[in-house]
Amino acid sequence: MRPARLLAALVVLGWPIALSAATHGYPLLDADTDVSSLASLQRGARNVVNYCLGCHSARFMRYSQVATDLALTEEELRDNLMFTGMRVYDTMLTSMPPEQAREWFGNVPPDLSLIARSRGVDYVYTYLKSFYGDPSRPTGANNAVLANTVMPYVLAGLQGVQQPRYEEKPGSNGESVRHLAGLESGTPGELSAEEFDGFVRDTVTFLEYVSEPAKAQRRSLGVWVILYLLMFTAFTYFLKKEYWKDVK
Ligand code: HEC
Known part of the structure:
Protein backbone atom coordinates (compact mmCIF):
# COMPACT_ATOMS: atom_id res chain seq x y z
CA MET A 1 0.00 0.00 0.00
CA ARG A 2 2.68 2.46 1.06
CA PRO A 3 4.90 2.26 -2.04
CA ALA A 4 1.83 2.65 -4.26
CA ARG A 5 0.89 5.84 -2.44
CA LEU A 6 4.41 7.15 -2.68
CA LEU A 7 4.39 6.48 -6.41
CA ALA A 8 1.07 8.29 -6.84
CA ALA A 9 2.42 11.31 -4.94
CA LEU A 10 5.53 11.37 -7.11
CA VAL A 11 3.45 11.29 -10.28
CA VAL A 12 1.26 14.15 -9.04
CA LEU A 13 4.24 16.24 -7.95
CA GLY A 14 6.25 15.47 -11.07
CA TRP A 15 3.51 16.54 -13.46
CA PRO A 16 4.12 20.35 -13.25
CA ILE A 17 7.86 19.78 -13.57
CA ALA A 18 7.32 17.74 -16.74
CA LEU A 19 5.01 20.46 -18.11
CA SER A 20 7.46 23.29 -17.50
CA ALA A 21 10.21 21.35 -19.21
CA ALA A 22 8.13 21.44 -22.42
CA THR A 23 9.06 25.11 -23.04
CA ALA A 214 -15.57 35.20 -31.50
CA LYS A 215 -13.45 35.52 -28.35
CA ALA A 216 -13.90 39.23 -27.69
CA GLN A 217 -17.60 38.96 -28.43
CA ARG A 218 -17.95 35.91 -26.19
CA ARG A 219 -16.28 37.72 -23.29
CA SER A 220 -18.56 40.74 -23.47
CA LEU A 221 -21.58 38.46 -23.83
CA GLY A 222 -20.42 36.54 -20.74
CA VAL A 223 -20.78 39.66 -18.58
CA TRP A 224 -24.44 40.03 -19.59
CA VAL A 225 -25.12 36.36 -18.98
CA ILE A 226 -23.74 36.61 -15.41
CA LEU A 227 -25.72 39.82 -14.76
CA TYR A 228 -28.87 38.12 -16.00
CA LEU A 229 -28.26 35.10 -13.76
CA LEU A 230 -27.71 37.35 -10.71
CA MET A 231 -30.94 39.24 -11.36
CA PHE A 232 -32.80 36.01 -11.95
CA THR A 233 -31.51 34.61 -8.64
CA ALA A 234 -32.71 37.70 -6.78
CA PHE A 235 -36.07 37.50 -8.50
CA THR A 236 -36.62 33.81 -7.65
CA TYR A 237 -35.54 34.46 -4.06
CA PHE A 238 -38.20 37.13 -3.57
CA LEU A 239 -40.76 35.01 -5.36
CA LYS A 240 -40.04 32.15 -2.97
CA LYS A 241 -40.41 34.48 0.02
CA GLU A 242 -43.71 35.68 -1.34
CA TYR A 243 -45.07 32.15 -1.78
CA TRP A 244 -44.00 30.90 1.62
CA LYS A 245 -44.84 33.93 3.72
CA ASP A 246 -48.19 32.50 4.95
CA VAL A 247 -46.92 28.98 5.50
CA LYS A 248 -45.47 28.90 8.96
C1 HEC B 1 10.75 36.07 -44.97
C2 HEC B 1 9.69 35.12 -44.66
C3 HEC B 1 8.98 35.26 -43.33
C4 HEC B 1 8.35 36.39 -42.82
C5 HEC B 1 8.25 37.77 -43.45
C6 HEC B 1 7.79 35.99 -41.55
N1 HEC B 1 8.05 34.67 -41.31
FE1 HEC B 1 7.41 33.60 -39.69
N2 HEC B 1 8.32 31.95 -40.43
C7 HEC B 1 9.01 31.86 -41.62
C8 HEC B 1 9.53 30.52 -41.78
C9 HEC B 1 10.35 30.02 -42.96
C10 HEC B 1 9.14 29.80 -40.63
C11 HEC B 1 9.45 28.34 -40.28
C12 HEC B 1 10.50 28.41 -39.19
C13 HEC B 1 11.16 27.11 -38.84
O1 HEC B 1 10.61 26.05 -39.17
O2 HEC B 1 12.24 27.15 -38.23
C14 HEC B 1 8.37 30.72 -39.80
C15 HEC B 1 7.80 30.38 -38.57
C16 HEC B 1 6.99 31.20 -37.82
C17 HEC B 1 6.31 30.81 -36.59
C18 HEC B 1 6.32 29.42 -35.97
C19 HEC B 1 7.45 29.23 -35.01
C20 HEC B 1 7.41 27.84 -34.45
O3 HEC B 1 7.50 27.69 -33.23
O4 HEC B 1 7.31 26.87 -35.22
C21 HEC B 1 5.63 31.90 -36.16
C22 HEC B 1 4.76 32.01 -34.91
C23 HEC B 1 5.88 32.97 -37.11
N3 HEC B 1 6.71 32.51 -38.10
C24 HEC B 1 5.32 34.22 -37.01
C25 HEC B 1 5.60 35.25 -37.89
C26 HEC B 1 5.01 36.59 -37.76
C27 HEC B 1 4.03 37.00 -36.69
C28 HEC B 1 5.52 37.33 -38.78
C29 HEC B 1 5.29 38.80 -39.03
C30 HEC B 1 5.73 39.69 -37.99
C31 HEC B 1 6.40 36.45 -39.57
N4 HEC B 1 6.41 35.22 -39.00
C32 HEC B 1 7.08 36.85 -40.72
C33 HEC B 1 9.19 32.88 -42.53
C34 HEC B 1 8.76 34.19 -42.38
Missing part, protein backbone atom coordinates in the same frame (compact mmCIF):
# COMPACT_ATOMS: atom_id res chain seq x y z
CA HIS A 24 12.70 24.08 -23.64
CA GLY A 25 13.98 26.07 -20.73
CA TYR A 26 13.88 29.56 -22.24
CA PRO A 27 11.43 31.54 -20.07
CA LEU A 28 8.36 32.85 -21.91
CA LEU A 29 7.38 36.51 -21.53
CA ASP A 30 3.85 37.60 -20.70
CA ALA A 31 2.21 38.86 -23.93
CA ASP A 32 -0.41 40.81 -21.97
CA THR A 33 -2.76 41.08 -24.97
CA ASP A 34 -6.25 42.57 -24.95
CA VAL A 35 -8.45 41.25 -27.77
CA SER A 36 -11.22 43.63 -26.80
CA SER A 37 -9.08 46.65 -27.81
CA LEU A 38 -10.08 47.69 -31.34
CA ALA A 39 -7.12 50.07 -31.62
CA SER A 40 -4.63 47.32 -30.78
CA LEU A 41 -6.34 44.92 -33.22
CA GLN A 42 -6.29 47.49 -36.02
CA ARG A 43 -2.58 48.21 -35.54
CA GLY A 44 -1.92 44.46 -35.29
CA ALA A 45 -3.77 43.79 -38.57
CA ARG A 46 -1.61 46.37 -40.33
CA ASN A 47 1.57 44.85 -38.85
CA VAL A 48 0.64 41.32 -39.93
CA VAL A 49 -0.26 42.42 -43.47
CA ASN A 50 2.96 44.41 -43.88
CA TYR A 51 5.45 42.21 -42.05
CA CYS A 52 4.14 38.62 -42.14
CA LEU A 53 1.89 37.95 -45.16
CA GLY A 54 4.90 38.13 -47.47
CA CYS A 55 5.67 34.58 -46.32
CA HIS A 56 2.77 33.37 -44.11
CA SER A 57 -0.95 32.99 -44.81
CA ALA A 58 -3.92 33.18 -42.44
CA ARG A 59 -6.09 31.17 -44.77
CA PHE A 60 -9.12 30.83 -42.51
CA MET A 61 -9.56 34.60 -42.33
CA ARG A 62 -11.35 36.79 -44.88
CA TYR A 63 -10.55 40.49 -45.30
CA SER A 64 -14.28 41.25 -45.19
CA GLN A 65 -14.61 39.64 -41.76
CA VAL A 66 -11.59 41.55 -40.46
CA ALA A 67 -13.25 44.79 -41.62
CA THR A 68 -16.55 43.94 -39.89
CA ASP A 69 -14.98 42.80 -36.61
CA LEU A 70 -12.45 45.63 -36.43
CA ALA A 71 -14.98 48.34 -37.39
CA LEU A 72 -13.18 49.36 -40.59
CA THR A 73 -14.92 50.86 -43.61
CA GLU A 74 -14.33 49.21 -46.98
CA GLU A 75 -12.18 52.19 -47.93
CA GLU A 76 -10.00 51.86 -44.80
CA LEU A 77 -9.72 48.15 -45.48
CA ARG A 78 -8.54 48.71 -49.06
CA ASP A 79 -6.15 51.54 -48.14
CA ASN A 80 -4.52 49.87 -45.14
CA LEU A 81 -4.78 46.13 -45.38
CA MET A 82 -5.18 45.05 -48.98
CA PHE A 83 -2.87 45.13 -51.94
CA THR A 84 -4.15 46.01 -55.40
CA GLY A 85 -5.95 43.25 -57.24
CA MET A 86 -7.38 41.64 -54.10
CA ARG A 87 -11.09 41.19 -53.51
CA VAL A 88 -12.84 41.90 -50.20
CA TYR A 89 -14.00 38.30 -49.83
CA ASP A 90 -10.53 36.87 -50.40
CA THR A 91 -8.85 34.99 -47.56
CA MET A 92 -5.52 36.28 -46.23
CA LEU A 93 -3.17 34.31 -48.42
CA THR A 94 0.53 34.89 -48.98
CA SER A 95 1.68 35.34 -52.55
CA MET A 96 4.69 33.10 -51.90
CA PRO A 97 4.24 29.60 -53.35
CA PRO A 98 5.14 26.84 -50.84
CA GLU A 99 7.74 25.27 -53.18
CA GLN A 100 9.48 28.63 -53.38
CA ALA A 101 9.46 28.97 -49.58
CA ARG A 102 10.87 25.49 -49.14
CA GLU A 103 13.63 26.24 -51.61
CA TRP A 104 14.53 29.55 -49.93
CA PHE A 105 14.10 28.71 -46.26
CA GLY A 106 14.22 24.91 -46.17
CA ASN A 107 10.82 24.87 -44.49
CA VAL A 108 7.34 26.15 -45.34
CA PRO A 109 6.22 29.03 -43.10
CA PRO A 110 3.26 27.67 -41.07
CA ASP A 111 -0.23 29.09 -41.59
CA LEU A 112 -0.88 31.72 -38.90
CA SER A 113 -4.67 31.20 -38.58
CA LEU A 114 -4.42 29.00 -35.50
CA ILE A 115 -0.84 29.65 -34.36
CA ALA A 116 -1.87 31.69 -31.29
CA ARG A 117 -3.92 28.77 -30.07
CA SER A 118 -1.58 25.93 -31.00
CA ARG A 119 1.57 27.61 -29.62
CA GLY A 120 0.03 30.07 -27.16
CA VAL A 121 0.15 33.89 -27.25
CA ASP A 122 3.07 34.10 -24.82
CA TYR A 123 5.09 31.77 -27.03
CA VAL A 124 4.44 33.76 -30.23
CA TYR A 125 5.21 37.03 -28.40
CA THR A 126 8.47 35.69 -26.97
CA TYR A 127 9.45 34.08 -30.29
CA LEU A 128 9.07 37.39 -32.18
CA LYS A 129 11.09 39.23 -29.52
CA SER A 130 13.88 36.64 -29.25
CA PHE A 131 15.73 36.76 -32.55
CA TYR A 132 19.42 37.59 -32.32
CA GLY A 133 22.39 38.02 -34.64
CA ASP A 134 24.28 34.76 -35.27
CA PRO A 135 26.79 34.79 -38.14
CA SER A 136 27.01 30.99 -38.09
CA ARG A 137 23.43 30.67 -39.40
CA PRO A 138 22.51 30.98 -43.13
CA THR A 139 20.05 33.82 -42.34
CA GLY A 140 22.60 35.54 -40.07
CA ALA A 141 20.14 35.16 -37.19
CA ASN A 142 18.99 32.68 -34.61
CA ASN A 143 16.19 32.49 -32.04
CA ALA A 144 16.35 31.85 -28.32
CA VAL A 145 12.97 30.08 -28.18
CA LEU A 146 13.20 28.08 -31.40
CA ALA A 147 16.91 27.32 -31.75
CA ASN A 148 18.16 27.31 -35.35
CA THR A 149 14.86 28.55 -36.75
CA VAL A 150 14.89 29.16 -40.49
CA MET A 151 12.61 32.20 -40.24
CA PRO A 152 14.73 35.29 -41.01
CA TYR A 153 15.08 38.17 -38.50
CA VAL A 154 12.29 40.09 -40.27
CA LEU A 155 11.78 42.66 -37.49
CA ALA A 156 15.49 43.55 -37.18
CA GLY A 157 14.88 46.91 -38.87
CA LEU A 158 12.40 47.86 -36.15
CA GLN A 159 14.00 46.18 -33.15
CA GLY A 160 17.68 46.51 -34.04
CA VAL A 161 19.88 43.41 -33.93
CA GLN A 162 19.98 41.82 -30.47
CA GLN A 163 23.12 40.06 -29.29
CA PRO A 164 23.34 36.81 -27.33
CA ARG A 165 24.87 36.58 -23.86
CA TYR A 166 26.44 33.20 -23.17
CA GLU A 167 27.38 31.50 -19.93
CA GLU A 168 29.72 28.58 -19.42
CA LYS A 169 28.14 25.70 -17.52
CA PRO A 170 29.62 22.34 -16.60
CA GLY A 171 28.32 19.59 -18.92
CA SER A 172 27.58 15.95 -18.06
CA ASN A 173 31.25 14.92 -18.42
CA GLY A 174 32.53 17.86 -16.41
CA GLU A 175 33.55 19.77 -19.57
CA SER A 176 32.40 23.37 -19.90
CA VAL A 177 29.40 23.94 -22.20
CA ARG A 178 28.34 27.27 -23.70
CA HIS A 179 24.74 28.04 -22.93
CA LEU A 180 22.52 30.96 -24.02
CA ALA A 181 21.78 32.94 -20.87
CA GLY A 182 19.92 35.90 -22.34
CA LEU A 183 19.70 38.58 -25.03
CA GLU A 184 21.02 42.12 -25.02
CA SER A 185 20.20 45.04 -27.26
CA GLY A 186 22.86 45.54 -29.93
CA THR A 187 22.58 47.95 -32.83
CA PRO A 188 19.50 50.18 -32.39
CA GLY A 189 16.44 49.85 -34.65
CA GLU A 190 13.77 52.31 -35.78
CA LEU A 191 11.66 51.77 -32.65
CA SER A 192 12.51 52.21 -28.97
CA ALA A 193 12.29 49.11 -26.76
CA GLU A 194 8.80 50.08 -25.51
CA GLU A 195 7.54 50.90 -28.98
CA PHE A 196 8.82 47.55 -30.24
CA ASP A 197 7.10 45.70 -27.38
CA GLY A 198 3.87 47.49 -28.34
CA PHE A 199 4.36 46.55 -31.99
CA VAL A 200 4.80 42.87 -31.13
CA ARG A 201 1.93 42.92 -28.61
CA ASP A 202 -0.47 44.38 -31.24
CA THR A 203 0.72 41.81 -33.79
CA VAL A 204 0.12 38.93 -31.39
CA THR A 205 -3.26 40.41 -30.34
CA PHE A 206 -4.38 40.30 -33.97
CA LEU A 207 -3.17 36.70 -34.30
CA GLU A 208 -5.05 35.82 -31.12
CA TYR A 209 -8.22 37.32 -32.62
CA VAL A 210 -7.64 35.47 -35.91
CA SER A 211 -7.33 32.15 -34.09
CA GLU A 212 -10.69 32.69 -32.38
CA PRO A 213 -12.65 35.60 -33.91
